[in-house]
Amino acid sequence: MNNTAPIADQTGPTAVSPLHVSLVALPDAVISTLAGIFDVMNAITLMGMGQPNRPAPFHIEIVGEAPGPLTLASDVPITVQRGIDTIESTDIVIVPSVLLGAQGWHKNRYPQLVAWLELMHTRGALMCSACSGIFLLAETGMFDGRDATVHFGYARAFAASYPAVPIHPERVLVISGSHEELVSSGASMSWHDLVLYLIARYAGATIAQEVARLFALQWHQDGLTPYIMFEGSTEHGDGEILAAQHWLAEHFSLANPVEEMIRRSALAERTFKRHFASATGLTPIAYVQRLRIEDAKRRLERTTVSVDEISWRIGYEDAAFFRRLFKRITGLTPSAYRKRFRIPSFAQR
Secondary structure, three states, X not given: OOOXXXXXXXXXXXXXXXXXXXXEOOOOEOHHHHHHHHHHHHHHHHOOOOOOOOOOOEEXXXXXXXXXXXXXXXXXXXXXXXXXXXXXXXXXXEEOOEOOEOOEOOOOOOHHHHHHHHHHHHOOOEEEEEHHHHHHHHOOOOOOOOOEOOOHHHHHHHHHHOOOOOEOOOOOEEEEOOOOOEEEEOOHHHHHHHHHHHHHHHHOHHHHHHHHHHHOOOXXXXXXXXXXXXXXXXXXXXXXXXXXXXXXXXXXXXXXXXXXXXXXXXXXXXXXXXHHHHHHOOOHHHHHHHHXXXXXXXHHHHOOOOHHHHHHHOOOOOHHHHHHHHHHHHOOOHHHHHHHHOOOHHHOO
């Protein structure tokens, strides 16, 4: 995976200089991601975690269109340490999460930043995005035809804005590019995985693990599928199918919901199934399964009801089949899902 030898593998007390990391600040940036990345990447130096007589692996700066105070999306001010017009080259560029308003991402608002990002890419920088930061990086075109990930809540908006970029919102981290120079992380706190990956890539896995322990960070090794809530598409314009979806949302646990849904419609069975798949992207039975599994997830999170009883309540008499289906859709067994997402007793009221 690495295309640069990690610092931990270099020899001699001054074998390498710190890698220059440019953490991009822009008005749409989210303070939690920007500050978190800054602190964790600086931890090796601040906490004295590096190897004796070795330089710090990273020199990280908050950069932007102009140095000085900048108010971010949450109305929190930060200080841009260096203007991009003074940076001719850098080793790593990281665009943190940005907050998209109701109107989505507006292109061409940051031409100076986009031009600088393109220049840094051509000069060999590793280009990274955290969560929705990919919206700015994608504006350069460098991700066209290259796999990437984004927060699953922004996946549709991203696909509409950048149809040339293959997007995988269920993946935590995607490394692409001919030299593995394009790195994107997925939903929200998966910036942890991005930073730990960069530390492992350039400072070694041992240091990355020490940082993970220090901050109690965990790799999202099961991916982001367990976090994604199913929401059936309702913007297709097919009134007959939309009515069926509304009915199904309340009656998915019936013994034969697909047959009943078809019976209630004004369409022949084959026509209904064809229209349903075209409108929602799923067959009727697959749609039912997703609704049932979503309901099961909520019950696992909020109750102590047994897995067998949950299976029965959502419409499956065969609990073994339910367990297999649940793992296929979420990537976790029902018990593992409950262990991870169960609301702790101290938070329940």
